[in-house]
Amino acid sequence: MFNQNTREMEDAILDMAYGREAIDGSNGFDLTLLPLLSKHLASDLPIETLERFEAILKAVLRQSLRGRVTGETARRVALFQKEIGLLFKYKSYAIKCASPLGYSIFLQNANQGFSFQRHVTHKTEVFHILDVQPGGYVFICNFKDWEGCYDKDSFASWLEGASDERYDCFRYVPQPGDVFTINELGIVHTVIGCTLEEFATVSTDMVDRLHDQNKGHEIPPHFTRDYVQGQLSKISFPQTSRMVNNCSPAAPQIEEIPAEEIRGGYLTPLARTAIIASRYHIEAGQASDLLLDEKNASSIYVAAGAGRVIVADETEVRRTTPPSVKVAAGDVLMIPAGIHYGFVNEDRAPLVLSEQRISLEVAFL
Incomplete structure (x- = not known):
């Protein structure tokens, strides 16, 4: 498919990225496509389009990095990743700065964050808190507890600041360096008002949104590459970390790492x-x-x-x-x-x- 000139190759990539053709990694994807992908992956694009370019990149890497590779190939891949940097995915509540292997940095707005969600297929996520804004928190409970206490209207009031014991008991205020691991199906979780690293088995969403407080919200106009790069440069990484295994404010299980x-x-x-x-x-x-x-x-x-x-x-x-x-x-x-x-x-x-x-x-x- 790609033994053609550069213009035809780029047209084929654009057809896949914009949904006109299916993404098929069996069609001769190799590292010669990296320069064509670079300018798109390093651009400001809607999440859906950016993630299709990312899917093409993953197909290229899946095909090209099977088995043992040479040092020259490894440095080519390393330099390509350095050139494009993290992929900037703009959401109404945060900017996700992602790598194709599942490492991300989230820059959340104050009092905003992920929807309250659970995984529907197996996915491991590790959240490493870098900074906590006033009012920031982590919420974790099992799905049975969620079903027993969740009411849409009262939960919306709680999110607006009303006190409610049913939800307060699963709200934990972290400190920089805290680590939370989500590796079981049915765990309801979110992070609100934090800057964090996420280490995940996949870099795209695979969740059931049980309460999506972000639905219908617009992406802030100041979310641009220059803004993100400025914010990333200000992050202070904690020198020590703790594993938090139980988020109950009454009896958190915390171990120094x-x-x-x-x-x-x-x-x-x-x-x-x-x-x-x-x-x-x-x-x-x-x-x-x-x-x-x-x-x-x-x-x-x-x-x-x-x-x-x-x-x-x-x-x-x-x-x-x-x-x-x-x-x-x-x-x-x-x-x-x-x-x-x-x-x-x-x-x-x-x-x-x-x-x-x-x-x-x-x-x-």
């Missing part, structure tokens, strides 16, 4: 489920050991600092100076499975990175 010493600094294991989520802190002038995951691809977001990420195959890694990609705060990379990678801090401040590891088979369902 101990940091683990590694060469050059330390890592904080935020999740070890279907998703491996970690925060790395590499001291000034230091470097981590090289990492290798034979099964999972990695999405890496540079939260602070500057330096290099080594990206090398098993032959290249033997060199005195293995090949690498320069990074700075705000950059995001994708590392295919089976590739050696590590972090080198060339700044005077700590290099802080968030990582999600997940198999492509799960991420690109």
Whole structure:
């Protein structure tokens, strides 16, 4: 299908992205499509259109990253992800800054957030709270409790500030660094008025909205790329984290997540489920050991600092100076499975990175 000229290739991509043709990854998708996808993925688009371009990208990566890849291919993918950055998905209540592997940063408006929802197909989500605005909270309960207490009118009043014991008991006020894991069907949940990282098995919605307070609301006109990039640059990432297993304000189950010493600094294991989520802190002038995951691809977001990420195959890694990609705060990379990678801090401040590891088979369902 794509052994044609660039204009015909782009026309075919546009037909799929705008719904005129079905997205079919068996039609010869390969990495030569990345430059054509780049300008669209880095543009301000309606969510529906952007997610169709994202689906085409996933089909390209699914086809191209099967099995072991060369270091050259891995760096090509890493540099492509760095070039397009996170995908900006504008909603009425928040901006979702997403990577194709399921890592996202949500910038929620004050007193606004996700609908009250449950997963209808299996999806793991890990929420890592970065900042809490006044009035921000997390709400989690099981579906049986929801059915027993939910009334549309009283719930709407509660959302407007009325006190109601039926709902107050599931409302928890988090602090920066708190981690919440949703990995069972039937768990009703939301996050309101927070900035957070989300580590998820898929980057698109797969939910039953039980109460959608956002329905019919318009996207704020100031939601633009310049605005998002400015907001992302202001985020302060917490230095410590806690696992919150029970959101009941009366008896929350909270455990500190101990940091683990590694060469050059330390890592904080935020999740070890279907998703491996970690925060790395590499001291000034230091470097981590090289990492290798034979099964999972990695999405890496540079939260602070500057330096290099080594990206090398098993032959290249033997060199005195293995090949690498320069990074700075705000950059995001994708590392295919089976590739050696590590972090080198060339700044005077700590290099802080968030990582999600997940198999492509799960991420690109």
